[in-house]
Amino acid sequence: MDAKEDPAVWNAWYAIGAPxxxxxxxxxxxxxxxxxxxxxxxxxxxxxxxxGRPLPVTERLGYVWTTLGRPENPPQQLLEYYEVDRVVxxxxxxxxxxxxxxxxxxxxxxxxxPFVHPGILGDREHLDLVTSRPEVDADxxxxxxxxxxxxxxxxxxxxxxxxxxxxxxxxLYIHNEGEPRRYNFLGIFAQPTSEExxxxxxxxxxxxxxxxxxxxxxxxxxWISVQDKYVLERHNPKKLPLNDLEHSVSIDVASKAYRQWxxxxxxxxxxIR
Amino acid sequence: xTADTQTYPVALERDIRPLSLVRSRLEGMxxxxxxSTSGAIHVWEDCCPHRSVRLSAGRNLGDCLEGIYHGWRxxxxxxxxxxxxxxxxxxxxxxxxxLASEVRHGVVWASTGKKVAAPDGFGGNLxxxxxxxxxxERVRIRFGxxxxxxxxxxxxxxxxxxxxxxxGNTAFDARxxxxxxxxxxxxxxxxxx
Amino acid sequence: xxKLYDYALSGNCFKVHLLLRxxxxxxxxxxVDFYPGFEHRSEAFLRINPLGQLPVIEDDGEIIRDAQAIxxxxxxxxxxxxxxxxxxxxSLLGRIQQWLAFADGLTGTISAARLHxxxxxxxxxxxxxxxxxxxxxxxxxxxxxxxQDGQDWICTGSxxxxxxxxxFPYVALAEEGGVDMAPYPxxxxxxxxxxxxxxxxxxxxxxxxxxxxxxxx
Numbered sequence: 001m002d003a004k005e006d007p008a009v010w011n012a013w014y015a016i017g018a019p020x021x022x023x024x025x026x027x028x029x030x031x032x033x034x035x036x037x038x039x040x041x042x043x044x045x046x047x048x049x050x051x052g053r054p055l056p057v058t059e060r061l062g063y064v065w066t067t068l069g070r071p072e073n074p075p076q077q078l079l080e081y082y083e084v085d086r087v088v089x090x091x092x093x094x095x096x097x098x099x100x101x102x103x104x105x106x107x108x109x110x111x112x113x114p115f116v117h118p119g120i121l122g123d124r125e126h127l128d129l130v131t132s133r134p135e136v137d138a139d140x141x142x143x144x145x146x147x148x149x150x151x152x153x154x155x156x157x158x159x160x161x162x163x164x165x166x167x168x169x170x171x172l173y174i175h176n177e178g179e180p181r182r183y184n185f186l187g188i189f190a191q192p193t194s195e196e197x198x199x200x201x202x203x204x205x206x207x208x209x210x211x212x213x214x215x216x217x218x219x220x221x222x223w224i225s226v227q228d229k230y231v232l233e234r235h236n237p238k239k240l241p242l243n244d245l246e247h248s249v250s251i252d253v254a255s256k257a258y259r260q261w262x263x264x265x266x267x268x269x270x271x272i273r
Numbered sequence: 274x275t276a277d278t279q280t281y282p283v284a285l286e287r288d289i290r291p292l293s294l295v296r297s298r299l300e301g302m303x304x305x306x307x308x309s310t311s312g313a314i315h316v317w318e319d320c321c322p323h324r325s326v327r328l329s330a331g332r333n334l335g336d337c338l339e340g341i342y343h344g345w346r347x348x349x350x351x352x353x354x355x356x357x358x359x360x361x362x363x364x365x366x367x368x369x370x371x372l373a374s375e376v377r378h379g380v381v382w383a384s385t386g387k388k389v390a391a392p393d394g395f396g397g398n399l400x401x402x403x404x405x406x407x408x409x410e411r412v413r414i415r416f417g418x419x420x421x422x423x424x425x426x427x428x429x430x431x432x433x434x435x436x437x438x439x440x441g442n443t444a445f446d447a448r449x450x451x452x453x454x455x456x457x458x459x460x461x462x463x464x465x466x
Numbered sequence: 467x468x469k470l471y472d473y474a475l476s477g478n479c480f481k482v483h484l485l486l487r488x489x490x491x492x493x494x495x496x497x498v499d500f501y502p503g504f505e506h507r508s509e510a511f512l513r514i515n516p517l518g519q520l521p522v523i524e525d526d527g528e529i530i531r532d533a534q535a536i537x538x539x540x541x542x543x544x545x546x547x548x549x550x551x552x553x554x555x556x557s558l559l560g561r562i563q564q565w566l567a568f569a570d571g572l573t574g575t576i577s578a579a580r581l582h583x584x585x586x587x588x589x590x591x592x593x594x595x596x597x598x599x600x601x602x603x604x605x606x607x608x609x610x611x612x613x614q615d616g617q618d619w620i621c622t623g624s625x626x627x628x629x630x631x632x633x634f635p636y637v638a639l640a641e642e643g644g645v646d647m648a649p650y651p652x653x654x655x656x657x658x659x660x661x662x663x664x665x666x667x668x669x670x671x672x673x674x675x676x677x678x679x680x681x682x683x
Binding site: 284288290292295298303330332333334335341402433435447448451455 | 603
Binding site for chain 1: 473497499586642672673
């Protein structure tokens with residue numbers, strides 16, 4: 001389908017690349033919602049056009065953002081990203097062969113940790129998960145707070161909160177044991193190139209600790225993403241079903257809430273109804 | 274072999290090893306084939322009912338097939354025997370799509386229809402199954418070149434099929450037969466006569 | 467201590483990890499930001515390997531590049547069992563070399579497709595995938611007939627050699643390059659056998675859980 005027929009999708013902001021990656025690779029084009037986006041690299045900024053039409057652009061959270069439609073608000077923000085005592089980095093931008101909606105559905109699910117990320121994000125001996133009642137706030141943002149899953153390296157329950165402001169993006173708030181009220185953040189911003197393919201842009205913004213080595217952090221996060229890719233690229237259908245094609249169980253609270261939220265927004269691009 | 278039968282070979286029986294998962298395809302449907310500890314061979318649609326991830330990406334644990342995404346376990350009948358995140362409880366109302374299948378002449382036969390009916394008289398020495406990037410019809414019209422072999426082209430999709438062959442000939446030589454069939458594949462794929 | 471210039475998602479680096487672990491060798495990793503940093507093309511790295519490729523090892527002051535060459539170096543110098551690269555079986559060495567060269571072909575086809583699909587590498591991906599299909603068909607046929615002869619591995623013998631290590635990673639990761647692996651059931655059986663080897667640990671992109679132990683036949 002043409003994404004223009006899907007207002008929630010058409011009128012959203014999308015990350016389309018990291019400025020330093022675009023410059024380093026001299027990237028002149030990308031794809032968004034089945035359209036070609038032409039990029040021009042200026043001295044201090046990067047501009048975008050579609051069929052000669054200039055598009056609004058802005059840079060935040062490590063990425064260049066643009067839109068084909070008319071969003072009501074600027075792109076999502078995370079002020080903590082700019083705190084001076086944080087390690088922030090672009091983990092990478094990588095294409096994946098399934099609907100971008102499926103990665104959001106994957107990120108907010110903790111039940112796959114012991115199987116897809118064994119020994120890293122979960123293990124089979126500690127399968128008890130704590131879910132919460134997701135809610136949509138006054139701005140229409142979907143929140144799923146304080147989901148808990150066992151984290152092998154700390155041998156304790158890790159607390160996660162998920163913020164979904166647009167159909168194709170999610171920010172994780174990883175509750176930080178050492179400093180309550182502060183979180184480590186991961187952002188996954190999907191750039192849908194077609195209904196069944198997207199580019200995953202991943203961002204990290206963690207409170208600095210002495211043991212952190214940027215190359216190692218980046219490597220660890222890429223590793224986790226590729227473990228998820230083993231599953232993401234083996235879905236059939238590639239689009240996210242919003243009907244009853246897939247059978248959820250009661251633990252799938254976050255996934256069910258996300259799919260219902262998409263239905264309420266009348267999202268159809270990249271989905272099956 | 275008639276082309277309008279809905280029953281086709283999907284694997285050689287001996288290639289379905291214990292504790293392994295085998296992928297195949299039939300008329301556009303991805304299949305997963307596995308042998309359980311009871312010895313029975315199961316042919317299922319390669320699609321987990323939970324989140325539609327290929328079951329073949331998981332593991333054959335002997336008495337069940339375990340999906341990779343959430344570790345759901347499916348018993349021999351294709352029903353959900355365990356959901357780990359829910360204390361290992363069963364959900365027997367959730368099941369995979371099981372295909373009608375049977376093992377005959379050393380071949381696993383399956384049908385996307387209601388019944389499976391393996392043809393009589395296919396058997397003897399089995400050829401190495403070969404994939405072809407061409408429609409089954411284009412392959413079948415060449416089968417006359419091999420009067421010594423019984424050949425079936427299983428339609429995998431619009432543009433691909435799998436050749437299964439058998440010979441009752443005692444002088445059968447697997448390697449030279451394979452070479453002849455590989456030549457056929459090359460010619461068909463190149464669109465050559 | 468051996469130093470390995472490493473990128474965690476490189477199949478070629480994974481070959482070296484596998485053999486280092488199987489040989490029980492200690493080593494340190496020097497992480498190279500292959501993507502998105504392209505650190506392997508930096509001047510500093512080109513001084514280490516002018517070809518700008520990973521993996522590279524430094525062993526006792528000597529620098530060795532190329533995954534297959536590193537496998538030969540490690541097996542020849544450190545394998546007390548003599549099974550990974552049987553120096554005393556001269557009839558086997560040529561055949562192992564044949565498959566090491568084949569593995570290089572897998573890098574040039576499957577890995578190229580994978581880099582195109584996952585990291586925006588600009589190359590002819592259709593050609594890469596077609597090349598991969600050609601090689602995978604050869605490998606599938608070879609393994610099918612090897613199985614008929616009661617052989618489990620690429621080269622004759624009761625144990626895997628570095629030929630198996632060299633061919634394994636990109637075959638296992640082929641789908642990341644848009645190469646359909648369903649047509650090659652004999653390859654999949656070999657992959658299963660390889661993953662069941664004692665001490666095998668997968669890299670990201672491979673089945674993350676332990677393969678169930680082989681039942682007594």
